[in-house]
Amino acid sequence: xxxxxLGILGSGRGSNCRAILERIRAGDLCAEARVVVSDxxxxxxLEIAREFGVSQVYLPPGNxxxxxSTESELALVRILRDSAVELVVLAGFMRVLKRPALEAFPHRxxxxxxxxxxxxxxxxxxxxxxxxxxxxxxxxVHYVDAGVDRGEIIAQREVPILPQDTxxxxxxxxxxxxxxxxxxxxxxxxx
Ligand code: GAR
Numbered sequence: 001x002x003x004x005x006l007g008i009l010g011s012g013r014g015s016n017c018r019a020i021l022e023r024i025r026a027g028d029l030c031a032e033a034r035v036v037v038s039d040x041x042x043x044x045x046l047e048i049a050r051e052f053g054v055s056q057v058y059l060p061p062g063n064x065x066x067x068x069s070t071e072s073e074l075a076l077v078r079i080l081r082d083s084a085v086e087l088v089v090l091a092g093f094m095r096v097l098k099r100p101a102l103e104a105f106p107h108r109x110x111x112x113x114x115x116x117x118x119x120x121x122x123x124x125x126x127x128x129x130x131x132x133x134x135x136x137x138x139x140x141v142h143y144v145d146a147g148v149d150r151g152e153i154i155a156q157r158e159v160p161i162l163p164q165d166t167x168x169x170x171x172x173x174x175x176x177x178x179x180x181x182x183x184x185x186x187x188x189x190x191x
Contacts, residue, residue, distance in 0.1 A: 003032040004190040007085035008054075009076075009093040010038055014045030016091035016112060019179035020186060021052045029187045035083040037076060039068065039095060055083070066096055073100040080105070088144075089186065096148055109144040110189075112182045114174045116140060116156055121149035126171040135161050137170070139178045141185045154189075157181045 008017050017036060023029040036049035039061040049056035057079055062069025068076065077100050080088060088101070090111040097109065115125035117140040122128070129137035138158040145151040157177040161170060 003030050005034045005084045005086045006031050006089050006186070007080045007083060007087070008033055008036045008045070008049075008089045008091050010036070010045035010091040011040045011043055011094040012045065012092040014043065014048040014091065015175060016178055016182050017045050018048050020089065020091070020183050021048065021054065023183040023187065025052070029183055029190065031087070031186060031190045034085050035079060037079060039072075039093070045091065061095065064095075066094075067098060068095055070098075070100065073098060077101055077104045087186070087189065089182075090144065091182070096146075097144060098146065102144070102146060107143055110154070110186070111142055111144045111149065111151070112178050113140050113142070113149045114171065114178065115149075116158065117142060117149055117153060121147075124167070125149075126174055127167045129161065130165065130167060130170060137161055137174065139174055139181055141182055155181060155185045 010017055021033055024031055033054045036054050036056045037059050038046050039059050041058045046056045059076055062072040088105050088109040116138045120128040136158050138156055140153055140156045142153045143151040159174050159177050
């Protein structure tokens, strides 16, 4: 079976990216990471790409805070196409993708979000769940559409909220679940 070409996008430390690259290296995820792209010049995710020998690109995002400029998004599409990317994996990419990327990769962009969507889209979803007094939260893998943390849900994993949880301890446990769920979902889609 031919390995699927992945393009991984992230803005942060890249623990989900590391989990995916480790599963590929272990041979139980039939995919090849073709490029890692970040809108943050010193993001940990770029360092992880270097460590795994995956080509990595810093993409200057332009002047907006929550999305890429049109030029930047067109550049992103070019990078992904030139790298023969078939599936785009958002791993902590903190900008909303718009038409250029959505039209170039229809139904081929995945995201992971730290809540049980549609509950708590947006920033710091684990804090939102704590403040709301929930007893269970979790993480969601979904296809990306033009909304924020919206789009067809593919899989979810529940994480209990413990009485002594702080935002940090809860986020850490959600991330442990993310690092199991995301590579497993990608493996299934690649099959
Ligand atoms: C993850 O918890 C991911 O769910 C979240 O960013 C974190 C990235 O961590 N994404 C979102 O909130 C998207 N709305 P990582 O850089 O260690 O993978």
